[in-house]
C-alpha cells in the first residue's frame with residue numbers, strides 16, 4: 001500500500017505531461033491549462049492560508065501583476081516574454097515585501113481586511129492606467145516561443161504550465177518537510193511557541209507571503225500567453241475569493257488539495273454554466289450561487305477539504321529513519337557548576353491598574369533546581385513570561401550571565417540558552433512527535449527556504465532528526481516519535497515539550513507547571529526525567545502547584561503571593577514557614 005504514495009505523484013505528473021500527446025479533444029487541453037494555472041495560485045494559498053494561517057483574498061491581484069507585466073513587456077515594449085517573467089516575479093516580490101511589511105503584523109480579522117483593500121487597490125490601478133489600456137486591457141499578446149518552438153495556446157503551452165505547476169508542488173512539498181517548513185507550520189499555532197524556539201515569525205510570514213505572490217505572478221504570466229489578451233476582470237477581488245474557495249474545497253492544508261480544488265471548481269463550473277441556465281430558463285452566473293452554497297456546506301461538514309478524505313484512506317508511512325551516524329549538531333559550551341546564570345532583579349509587570357509581579361528578585365546558578373510556587377494568580381507565569389521575553393518588563397531587569405536581557409524579543413533570549421515549556425502545551429498537533437521536537441533544533445541549523453525547496457538540506461535534516469530522537473530517548477518516549485503529536489495524551493505531550501526545549505541545547509530550562517493534569521504514574525515518570533536532567537547538570541526553574549512534586553525535586557524554592565516574593569528557602573524551610581502555609585490556606589500572616 002505504501003507504494004501508492006510513492007508512485008502516485010510520478011504517475012500523476014507523467015499523465016499531465018503526456019496529456020497533450022494523447023488523442024484527447026482540444027477542449028480538454030484548454031480545461032487542463034486552466035486547472036494548472038489555478039493550481040499555481042491555489043498552491044500559494046495552501047502555503048499562506050492553510051499552512052501558515054494567513055488569510056488572503058487578494059491573490060488575484062498578484063496574478064494580475066504577472067499577467068500585465070507579460071502583456072505590457074511583450075506587446076508595448078516588444079521585449080522577450082522570458083525577461084517579462086523575471087520582471088513580473090521581481091515586481092510581485094517587491095509588491096509583496098511592501099504590502100507584507102505593512103499588513104502582516106496585523107492579526108485577527110485585520111489581515112484579511114487588508115488583503116481585500118490591496119486587492120481592490122491593485123484591481124483599480126490596473127483598470128485606470130492609460131498605459132495598461134484601462135478596462136480594455138492589452139490585446140494581441142504573442143504566443144510563447146521556447147528554443148524556436150511556438151508553444152501556442154494549447155498542447156505546447158500545456159506542457160509548460162504543468163511543468164511549472166508540478167515543479168511548484170514538488171518544491172512546496174519539500175519546503176514543508178524541512179527546517180524552514182516546520183517554522184512556517186508553527187506560525188498557525190501563534191507566535192509565542194515559535195519565537196521561544198528562536199524563530200522570527202515575522203520573517204517567515206513575509207517569506208511565505210512572497211512565495212505565494214510569486215506563484216500567483218507566474219500563473220499570471222502564463223495566463224497572458226494562454227489568453228493572449230489581458231484586462232482587469234480576471235484579477236478582481238471576486239476571483240481572489242474564488243481562489244480561496246478552490247483551496248478550501250480541495251483541502252487548504254494540502255499541497256495536492258490545491259490541484260484537486262482547482263480541478264473540481266473548473267470542471268464543475270463549466271458543467272454548471274451549461275446546465276443551470278437550461279434548467280432555470282434564463283441566462284446568468286448561477287454557478288456562483290451554487291459555489292456559495294457549496295462553500296458553506298464544505299466549511300460545515302468537511303472543513304479540511306476533499307483531499308483530507310483521500311489522505312485518510314492512504315496509509316501513513318513513518319519517516320524513514322536515515323539519520324544513524326549523522327554528525328551531531330553544534331552545541332554551546334556548558335556553564336561550570338555554580339556559575340551565576342540568571343539574575344531576576346526587582347522585575348515588575350503591571351496590566352492596567354493590576355500589578356501582577358511586584359519587584360520580584362531571585363537568582364539561579366548553573367546546576368540549580370529552583371521551584372517557583374504560590375497560590376493561583378500569584379504571578380508565577382507572568383514572571384516566567386518576563387524572563388523569557390514573552391511579556392515586556394514594566395520595571396526591573398533580567399540578566400543572563402551578566403548581560404541584561406530585559407526588553408529582548410523571546411527568540412533572542414532563546415538564542416542565549418534559555419528554553420521553556422508552557423502551562424498549556426503548545427505544539428503542532430498535525431506534525432509527528434519527532435518533527436515537533438526537531439522544531440526545537442531550529443536555532444542549531446541554518447538551511448533556508450530555497451535550499452529546502454531544492455532538497456539540498458538533507459544532511460542537516462538528518463542531523464536535526466538524530467538530535468530530536470536523542471532528546472526523545474533522553475526523556476523516554478523515543479518509541480512514540482512517529483505518532484502525531486495531537487494524538488498523545490497530556491502526559492507524553494508535556495514530555496515532548498521538554499524534549500523540544502532540550503533540543504534547543506539550553507543552559508537553563510524553564511518548566512511551567514509540568515505536572516499539571518498528569519496522572520500519578522505520569523507524574524512519577526516526569527519526576528524521574530527531571531531528576532535525571534538534574535544529575536546531568538541541567539539548571540531548572542519550575543513553576544508547580546504539586547507540593548510533593550516540588551519538594552522532592554528542588555534545591556531552593558521561591559514563594560510568591562499577590563505578585564510579591566513572600567520568601568525563598570530550601571524545601572524544608574518553605575514547608576516549615578507559617579507565612580507560606582497561611583498564603584496557601586488563605587489566612588492572614
Ligand SMILES: Nc1ncnc2c1ncn2[C@@H]1O[C@H](COP(=O)(O)OP(=O)(O)OP(=O)(O)O)[C@@H](O)[C@H]1O
Nearest residue numbers: 351354355356374375376377378379380381382383
Ligand atoms: N495578559 C494579562 N492581562 C491582564 N492581567 C493578567 C494578564 N496575565 C496575567 N494577568 C493577571 O496577573 C495575575 C498573575 O497571573 P499569573 O498567571 O502570572 O499567576 P500564576 O501565579 O501563574 O497563576 P496560576 O497558578 O493560576 O497559573 C493574575 O491576577 C492574572 O489575572
